[in-house]
Amino acid sequence: MSQNNNNNNNNKDKPHNNSQKPNKDEPTIQTQIIQKNENEKPNENLNENISNPNENQNEKEIQIENDGDEDEFQTLENENEKENENEKEKEKEPKKQTKREIKREEKEVTSFRRKKFSKRRYFFRKRSPELFELFSMCEKFPKKVRIPRLGIKKHEIEKTAFDLKVWDRIKGSKNSGGWVYQNVEEVKKQRGIVWQIVKNIASNLVSKESDLEYFSLPVSVFEPRSYLERLLDSYCYAPIFLNLAAEEKKPVERMKLVICMILAGLHNTIIQLKPFNPILGETFQGLFPDGTKIYCEQISHHPPISSWQLISIENQFHLYGKGKFVSTFKGMSILGYQKGVITVEFRNNEKIEFTTPSLSLKGLAFGERIVHYVGKSTFVDKKNGLQCEINFTPHSSGFFKSIFGKGNKKPTDFFEGDIIKTTKSTKDNQEIETTEKLCHIQGSWLGKIDFDDQTYFSVNDKFPKFKPIPVDKPLPSDSRYRDDLIALKKQNLKEAAKAKHKLEEIQRRDRKLRREYHPNDSQKEIQAIVIDHPTEENYEELEKEAMKYVKEEDKKKKQNKKK
Numbered sequence: 001m002s003q004n005n006n007n008n009n010n011n012k013d014k015p016h017n018n019s020q021k022p023n024k025d026e027p028t029i030q031t032q033i034i035q036k037n038e039n040e041k042p043n044e045n046l047n048e049n050i051s052n053p054n055e056n057q058n059e060k061e062i063q064i065e066n067d068g069d070e071d072e073f074q075t076l077e078n079e080n081e082k083e084n085e086n087e088k089e090k091e092k093e094p095k096k097q098t099k100r101e102i103k104r105e106e107k108e109v110t111s112f113r114r115k116k117f118s119k120r121r122y123f124f125r126k127r128s129p130e131l132f133e134l135f136s137m138c139e140k141f142p143k144k145v146r147i148p149r150l151g152i153k154k155h156e157i158e159k160t161a162f163d164l165k166v167w168d169r170i171k172g173s174k175n176s177g178g179w180v181y182q183n184v185e186e187v188k189k190q191r192g193i194v195w196q197i198v199k200n201i202a203s204n205l206v207s208k209e210s211d212l213e214y215f216s217l218p219v220s221v222f223e224p225r226s227y228l229e230r231l232l233d234s235y236c237y238a239p240i241f242l243n244l245a246a247e248e249k250k251p252v253e254r255m256k257l258v259i260c261m262i263l264a265g266l267h268n269t270i271i272q273l274k275p276f277n278p279i280l281g282e283t284f285q286g287l288f289p290d291g292t293k294i295y296c297e298q299i300s301h302h303p304p305i306s307s308w309q310l311i312s313i314e315n316q317f318h319l320y321g322k323g324k325f326v327s328t329f330k331g332m333s334i335l336g337y338q339k340g341v342i343t344v345e346f347r348n349n350e351k352i353e354f355t356t357p358s359l360s361l362k363g364l365a366f367g368e369r370i371v372h373y374v375g376k377s378t379f380v381d382k383k384n385g386l387q388c389e390i391n392f393t394p395h396s397s398g399f400f401k402s403i404f405g406k407g408n409k410k411p412t413d414f415f416e417g418d419i420i421k422t423t424k425s426t427k428d429n430q431e432i433e434t435t436e437k438l439c440h441i442q443g444s445w446l447g448k449i450d451f452d453d454q455t456y457f458s459v460n461d462k463f464p465k466f467k468p469i470p471v472d473k474p475l476p477s478d479s480r481y482r483d484d485l486i487a488l489k490k491q492n493l494k495e496a497a498k499a500k501h502k503l504e505e506i507q508r509r510d511r512k513l514r515r516e517y518h519p520n521d522s523q524k525e526i527q528a529i530v531i532d533h534p535t536e537e538n539y540e541e542l543e544k545e546a547m548k549y550v551k552e553e554d555k556k557k558k559q560n561k562k563k
């Protein structure tokens with residue numbers, strides 16, 4: 001079945017037609033996207049190793065799903081289960097069962113499953129017929145139409161959220177929690193650089209808790225993107241969940257879907273490469289495969305502040321935010337977060353504001369490189385009086401420890417929170433505030449979100465991850481035109497380093513001029529400390545020095561504790 005066929009079928013099922021259809025003469029967004037994607041292939045490969053470990057499985061899945069129209073939602077899992085069941089039976093009674101009997105049993109199993117899945121499909125259609133189109137427009141996942149697991153009760157799946165092995169988490173997740181970076185070469189490269197930073201701290205050239213922006217790092221640890229493009233990684237599920245949220249009439253359900261959008265995208269932001277710092281006025285214009293428009297711009301140099309917005313095709317939702325990307329050295333780890341509030345506005349004048357948690361990299365200089373999300377994420381819907389705070393390290397507080405004891409220790413990537421409703425009423429001229437707990441959230445940022453006893457998101461569902469497609473004719477300030485970025489894309493490190501140096505020089509001169517014309521402007525001049533790529537002879541020396549420093553720090557800590 002071709003992709004076009006699939007589209008037609010979906011259109012038939014739709015209860016109402018989309019009135020806004022583009023003219024045939026004009027290239028539709030869809031066709032543009034398909035052409036674009038073909039050109040973009042080398043770029044995609046870069047992220048694929050990390051972002052989607054299950055890609056190969058998907059291909060198989062598509063083949064299976066193509067067999068018949070009815071089996072649209074038959075998954076590989078079911079196929080596997082069937083096989084397993086058959087194998088077990090064969091082992092028990094190898095000769096008695098004929099092929100026919102096995103086939104009959106198979107049919108029974110599939111019909112049972114079909115019932116389950118048709119339920120899902122009905123739910124999906126009822127919610128949003130447009131989503132079928134949305135999925136089929138995404139070129140990479142044309143036929144793999146999967147529904148969010150809304151409406152399926154957990155007891156049907158027979159899994160408990162606290163069972164670690166059953167948890168749906170991405171490849172590389174640790175049993176005790178967090179995600180381990182497996183690229184040994186990359187880590188080794190970065191260590192040499194981290195040791196040099198440690199050396200600078202040890203000789204008191206910079207303070208202990210210093211921002212990464214005080215260093216000019218070598219291009220060998222960079223990825224050929226700027227922060228403006230990188231920040232979009234966390235919105236890879238935004239079109240799916242926000243389109244659903246825009247249709248939702250219940251405020252609680254809407255908030256749940258917005259929470260899903262942010263928490264589900266967290267596992268897509270853990271790439272361990274440094275993006276380029278955007279230059280003042282740099283822009284990025286793009287499209288998500290469903291047509292959602294993306295605009296990003298760097299609006300301040302010091303402090304470096306970026307702003308971004310996503311606008312869906314028919315203005316269903318409008319997400320906007322601005323903030324600083326902070327990354328500070330904290331002893332032997334880096335804490336990275338985005339300072340600022342993000343807002344989503346929907347067509348029906350509903351509005352939700354939220355903040356995101358912080359990312360912590362451990363094992364920078366020695367040991368295993370582990371990524372954690374720490375801190376809090378808050379969601380506020382002022383109009384409907386809804387509020388939600390999600391805690392990313394609940395196990396560390398004494399309260400939760402006492403409840404779940406030692407045996408039930410949850411992994412550190414576990415998060416927990418509540419949606420709370422506050423209602424104001426006046427009685428005898430006095431304002432009374434009553435709070436009510438509506439819903440409990442728990443899950444892992446590495447791939448699972450549960451609301452009460454319903455699973456809303458699981459990585460095993462393999463939703464399509466949306467990647468931004470750069471627009472055809474962007475502004476000349478687009479980050480794609482940066483020389484250092486272009487050179488790094490071609491893997492020409494020498495040229496990239498040269499271009500990076502040149503751009504830094506230009507920025508310095510610009511700052512000087514700005515200060516001359518606006519003396520009151522508080523644009524600080526930072527003298528970045530240049531850090532080179534370490535040579536092999538250098539490497540061991542640096543390691544020894546860093547070791548020395550770490551040991552001294554440990555001694556100081558111990559002495560402080562004794563006092």
Ligand SMILES: CC(C)CCC[C@@H](C)[C@H]1CC[C@H]2[C@@H]3CC=C4C[C@@H](O)CC[C@]4(C)[C@H]3CC[C@]12C
Pocket residue numbers: 190193194212217221230231234269271272273274275325326327334335336337338356357359
């Ligand atoms: C010297 C070498 C090891 C430095 C490499 C550090 C890299 C991996 C760090 C430095 C700054 C960090 C970023 C800082 C802020 C944010 C915003 C947050 O919402 C998502 C993660 C993200 C995007 C971080 C990702 C990891 C990051 C890019």
